[in-house]
Amino acid sequence: MNPYTVDFRSDTVTKPSKEMLDAMFSASVGDDVYGEDPTVNELQDYAAQLFGKEAALFCASGTQTNQIAINIHVKPGGEVICHEESHVYKYEGGGIAKNSGASVRLLQGNRGRLTAAEIEKWIMPDDVHFPVTQLISLEDTANRGGGAVYDFGDIEAIAQLARSKNIPLHLDGARIFNALEVNGVEIKKYASQFNSISICLSKGLGAPVGSLLVGNKDFIHQAKRVRKVMGGGMRQAGFLAAAGLYALKNNVSRLAEDHERAKQLESAFLACSWIESSLPVETNILVVILKEETKRDSYIQKLGELGVKVSAFGPGMIRLVTHLDISPEDVRFTIEQLKKV
Numbered sequence: 001m002n003p004y005t006v007d008f009r010s011d012t013v014t015k016p017s018k019e020m021l022d023a024m025f026s027a028s029v030g031d032d033v034y035g036e037d038p039t040v041n042e043l044q045d046y047a048a049q050l051f052g053k054e055a056a057l058f059c060a061s062g063t064q065t066n067q068i069a070i071n072i073h074v075k076p077g078g079e080v081i082c083h084e085e086s087h088v089y090k091y092e093g094g095g096i097a098k099n100s101g102a103s104v105r106l107l108q109g110n111r112g113r114l115t116a117a118e119i120e121k122w123i124m125p126d127d128v129h130f131p132v133t134q135l136i137s138l139e140d141t142a143n144r145g146g147g148a149v150y151d152f153g154d155i156e157a158i159a160q161l162a163r164s165k166n167i168p169l170h171l172d173g174a175r176i177f178n179a180l181e182v183n184g185v186e187i188k189k190y191a192s193q194f195n196s197i198s199i200c201l202s203k204g205l206g207a208p209v210g211s212l213l214v215g216n217k218d219f220i221h222q223a224k225r226v227r228k229v230m231g232g233g234m235r236q237a238g239f240l241a242a243a244g245l246y247a248l249k250n251n252v253s254r255l256a257e258d259h260e261r262a263k264q265l266e267s268a269f270l271a272c273s274w275i276e277s278s279l280p281v282e283t284n285i286l287v288v289i290l291k292e293e294t295k296r297d298s299y300i301q302k303l304g305e306l307g308v309k310v311s312a313f314g315p316g317m318i319r320l321v322t323h324l325d326i327s328p329e330d331v332r333f334t335i336e337q338l339k340k341v
């Protein structure tokens with residue numbers, strides 16, 4: 001085992017910096033179930049303003065914010081249209097069925113992204129045989145698409161379709177700031193396309209815990225009740241909200257560095273004889289495709305022994321994610337280690 005290790009398994013592995021910890025320790029707190037935590041309230045107001053929405057709610061995780069949103073938008077027996085590899089379907093423990101009793105229409109799409117034309121085909125007509133389409137859920141960036149970013153024109157077309165059919169549009173924006181860094185769209189303009197947005201503070205933004213749900217006042221009022229039912233009412237949560245506030249104020253503009261580092265790693269991997277290709281890097285996720293599909297796990301083990309922690313992505317594919325705790329030195333170290341594989 002190499003004593004020096006770099007962890008590319010996910011952008012969730014970041015640890016709070018000294019400055020973030022200072023902000024947490026000095027937070028003013030109160031009982032948030034009573035609505036009396038000043039730091040939680042400050043974070044929620046800050047996020048609502050940032051996204052140009054009426055209100056926001058601080059929650060424990062991105063799974064919780066997505067599941068709360070789906071629970072509000074959809075009735076039992078209704079249907080959610082989403083990508084077949086979307087987080088809301090694939091990585092939330094069957095929550096759409098378990099929490100909301102809804103069915104799903106799973107669509108294929110280029111690197112995790114859907115188009116208005118494809119969605120339109122699956123919005124069910126009013127016929128007793130069919131489930132009622134009650135929600136369209138998008139993901140940007142698309143995790144299983146290797147951090148792919150939507151073209152904003154495609155989002156506008158989907159939003160227009162959703163409005164014309166009176167179907168709410170939800171965004172799983174776990175990595176929304178990575179998407180905005182690339183598409184360059186003004187944040188309020190982007191957010192105005194969606195009825196509800198889930199935002200992770202604990203991914204690239206580096207907070208230890210927490211996600212936000214943003215939407216209109218009535219939606220967030222309902223969300224508070226659903227969060228409570230799901231056991232997510234937290235008391236002196238201001239200590240955690242302080243980390244989220246610090247993250248939103250200090251760690252957004254630096255995401256471009258993560259994207260740059262992912263591109264540097266991509267070039268280095270593509271120069272290796274054992275790599276076939278990659279899903280072209282768009283943000284902070286690099287997916288490389290091996291020449292020998294069956295040797296994936298031995299490559300992951302070998303890289304681990306050299307001090308480079310990576311994860312399996314699918315058959316013959318390895319994923320690396322850059323984040324706040326990956327320095328230029330870590331990238332240089334990784335590129336050196338690659339030569340020994």
Ligand SMILES: *Cc1c(COP(=O)(O)O)cnc(C)c1O
Pocket residue numbers: 061062063064066087088139142143172174175200203
């Ligand atoms: C990480 C992530 C979430 C939230 O996951 P948690 O484990 O609940 O924090 C939601 N959607 C996407 C696309 C994610 O990558």
